Amino acid sequence: MIYRRRSRFGLPCGYYRFENQLRRCVKGYGEGDYVRLRDEHGRLWHGQAQILEDRSLRLVFRAPDGGLVSGISDGYGIILRDEAGATWRGYID
Numbered sequence: 847m848i849y850r851r852r853s854r855f856g857l858p859c860g861y862y863r864f865e866n867q868l869r870r871c872v873k874g875y876g877e878g879d880y881v882r883l884r885d886e887h888g889r890l891w892h893g894q895a896q897i898l899e900d901r902s903l904r905l906v907f908r909a910p911d912g913g914l915v916s917g918i919s920d921g922y923g924i925i926l927r928d929e930a931g932a933t934w935r936g937y938i939d
Contacts, residue, residue: 859876861873863937864924867933872885872891876938881905892908901921902920915927915928915929917934
């Protein structure tokens with residue numbers, strides 16, 4: 847299970863870390879449905895987490911310049927895809 851702590855709303859909270867195939871990293875902290883990440887260029891990504899009917903987790907992150915990254919977690923890890931088609935894999939610690 848990738849979730850260690852849960853907020854009072856049942857959503858995971860903790861440290862988020864994502865990496866793509868070029869070893870670029872985005873990391874940050876989330877509490878409940880609010881997640882804030884920072885990439886290696888210093889841009890802040892604000893996102894939301896939502897629990898779906900099948901108990902999987904859907905994540906959507908937006909950058910201030912209009913960039914969008916979204917994905918899903920199945921309990922073993924998180925896979926995101928950005929607008930350029932790059933895949934980001936990560937976890938919640």
